[in-house]
Amino acid sequence: MNSTMNLLLRAAIAAAASDREKFVDKVSSLIEDKVGTSPETAEQVAGGIDQLVDMLDQHLFFQQLTGNTVAETAELEKKIDRLTEAIDKLNDNLEKIAGK
16 A cells, blocks of 8 residues: 555544544444444444554554655655646636636
8 A cells, every 4th residue: 555545544544533432423323224233232343343443543554654765755745746736727727717
């Protein structure tokens, strides 16, 4: 998995896990609705999913620590610079269109 995807997935996990109680409640509600299990069973399964999410986050963090090389970082910075330039050009064009 490339470092950009790793970072994006970790950010999504962090956002989902920022409020663990809400995360477990939402997941258990989905399980209860879709599978038709008891609320207690759904909550236990959701708690297990929460633990798996933590394990995945730790694994991704370890990959990120051990996988980023200077060359990968430099390439990512170049891509970010190109994207920033493209966005600037798009903004310029939109301002020209709006000014007509």
